[in-house]
Amino acid sequence: MTARQPRIEREVAMRLARDEYTRCADLMARLEPAQWSAPTANSGWSVRDTAGHMLGMVQMMAGLPQFIGQMSTSLRQARKAKAAVSIDFLTALQVRRNAALTTDELLERWRELTPKAVRGRRRVPGFLRGRALPEAQMVDGRLERWTFAFLVDVILTRDPFMHRLDICAATGLDPAPTAEHDGRLVADIVQEWADRHGEPYTLSLTGPAGGTWGTGGEHITLDALEFCRIVSGRGEAAGLLATAVPF
Known part of the structure; x- marks a missing residue:
């Protein structure tokens, strides 16, 4: 089984990571007190729960002890549950x-x-990046x-991107997508x-993050963020x- 590699160039991936984290911070700062308890598309999670998970992923990449601790604990729990x-x-x-x-x-x-999580992701050494x-x-x-x-270049940015959309869907806030940021994520x-x-x-995605891809076959037209x-x-x-595409 060949392990999946990123398509996005490393420097572009780190820019997208930094900008996505900033957009998530801006969104959280806009939330009214009552909106933190709104239910999201993630079963059983409120906006507050979602943000707690998002912070946990940042903590995991901000320092090696957190990375090792979180990963080892979850792996041990999964093995115990035979998951x-x-x-x-x-x-x-x-x-x-x-x-x-x-x-x-x-x-x-x-x-x-x-910022520490971006640095941690950037510093993953080459010999490890290519390993499964x-x-x-x-x-x-x-x-x-x-x-x-x-994981480091793609999934760890797609995850907060999708949860930002979850929070916007739960609260009615505008994700304010742009071609430069959201459009680059959507294209990947x-x-x-x-x-x-x-x-x-043939895929036609509308909105600032959209575009057109493919020729022939099944024709699909919808909003770019809804596609995601x-x-x-x-x-x-x-x-x-x-x-399915992983996030």
């Missing part, structure tokens, strides 16, 4: 560990740690291998989606849109 993958244990751990923070404290720690993660990942009901580079997601299904297609939500498993999917 195929540990991601649900990891995210639950992050939500629990950050649950006692006030929303002001959460935002303060987010702003403090995200020790655990296979579940995508669309199938296990697959990812390289450390795919489209390319991976096309690679995963391998069929001819659907292929992430957050909406009704049929035809080629049922092809």
